[in-house]
Amino acid sequence: MIPVSLLVFVMAGWCAVYLADTLLRSSVTHRISYESWLASRGLMLSPFHVRWQTTMFNRLFAYCARINPRALYLWFNSGLVFGIAAMLGSVVLLVKTLQQTYAQMTTDNPRIGGQQTLQVVVPGVNLPTSQLAYFFPALLLSGVIHELGHAVAALRESVRVNGFGMFVFVVYPGAFVDLFTTHLNLISPTQQLRIFCAGVWHNFVLCVAALAFLFLLPVLLFPVYTTGVGALVTEVVQGSAAEGPRGLSVGDIVTALEDCPVRGVEDWTSCLSHLSHTPQTGYCVPLAGLQPSWAHGRPFKRLDGTMDCCSNNSLTDLCFSYVKPQGRSGREREFACMPVRKMVTGTATCRSDDDCAAHLAAASVCVTPSLENQTRFIRVAHPPSPHMLFVGYPPHLQYAASLTNFVPRFGFLHLDLPIFLETFLKYVVSLSGALAVVNSVPCFALDGQWMLNALLEVTLVAVVTDRQRRELVGFFLLLAGSALLAANVALGLWMVTAR
Helix, strand or coil: CCCHHHHHHHHHHHHHHHHHHHHHHHCCCCHHHHHHHHHHCCEEEECCEEEEEECCCHHHHHHHHCCCHHHHHHHHHHHHHHHHHHHHHHHHHHHHHHHHHHHHHCCCCHHHHHHCCCCCCCECCCECHHHHHHHHHHHHHHHHHHHHHHHHHHHHCCCCEEEEEEEEECCEEEEEEEECHHHHHHCCHHHHHHHHHHHHHHHHHHHHHHHHHHHHHHHHCCCCEECCCCEEEEEECCCCCCCCCCCCCCCCEECEECCEECCCHHHHHHHHHHHHHCCCCEEEEEHHHCCCHHHHCCCEECCCCCEECCCCCCCCEEEEEEECCCCCCCCCEEEEEEEHHHHHCCCCEECCHHHHHHHCCCCEEEEEECCCCCCEEEEEECCCCCCEEEEECHHHHHCCEEEECCEECCCCCCCCHHHHHHHHHHHHHHHHHHHHHHHHCCCCCCHHHHHHHHHHHHHCCCCCCCHHHHHHHHHHHHHHHHHHHHHHHHHHHHHHHCC
């Protein structure tokens, strides 16, 4: 469900804006000056909608439209081809997304929810409020680049640009360009198609550029940040298993989880997954250091059938199991409640006694922590500090701390700068790509409507000579596309807010 506090904040903000606008417009003293002030700054207010328009960027658009005419011709023709392909691809993608949403609605399998190609994003519901600082700038940038493509393409085709503007609808920012309709209607359908396809084309280019920057980020930041030396801790969740005097701290560099080396965040994730799906690691301990658990009572079974031998509720002791050498009844298993840090500090890992014989000359045995099912004992190496010892479910450790691949070379550099750049680029890739897909859909009030109409004028003029019939074909195609998009949005909103 939508958080009540967020909903109240948004509604209160818009009510205050609308109330102030209504009072000023109804005031005999301030009405004229207020409306003149709005008009001089290109502002327009309506319920849940604020719009700003200006002509200050028209010279910039005109300059861009004059750069290398031959290259721009090839550029926007490439956009035309992409726009047509994107129109068809967006329909296929929406049909697939609708099928995935329906499958998620009719099943209780949580994995199916993560398989959706497109998802409706509602701030505060499936988008944490902490991510809004990335989401809104990335969405606005994607919208500005989209409209920049329309403006430059229009000026290149001799269509006047009346102005450029930005708006906020409820909480979502966006941008727009105002084209001179008379000029637009006088040019050929092919020229119109270049203009209409330019927006989604530039969104696609921005998506590819952001993806390239994302992959090249380690190279671009190499002079000030290094990678491949471990995973740097940038945040430790309060009250989590990673917090504490012997836990992780901001600035620590994790280099290993047991005998699994950690060179970055990807290794951190894969090592935890590996440790959670493999048997508990053992440790080579000299036989002289082992004592049976008689001092703490007999070993006893837990509810899940596993064995425990520490009955003193100590936070520093742990029950270890091992195979008793030369036992009377064959390979009899013994249990010992021992100080855990003393037992595992500086010891080699093992899976059997044979591994210990290969590493140590003295008589030793492979001891394994006796834990509940799915629980693991993990040594986290973060030199120069002693190992952090974790006992629990490995995925809990994964979410106990935030890490990054980028380690600053200089002390004055901020730890979060690479994370900010990385996260922002990921949002640009997702949102710019989503805008390209959604605006390509043959749907009323979107770019896809004008792209489809211009495409039909280009392709069907020789087959369907009657203009009204072509418009009728376009109307039914737009109706189908609008219904498809509306079904995706409606079911997506229901899945996000109702479940």
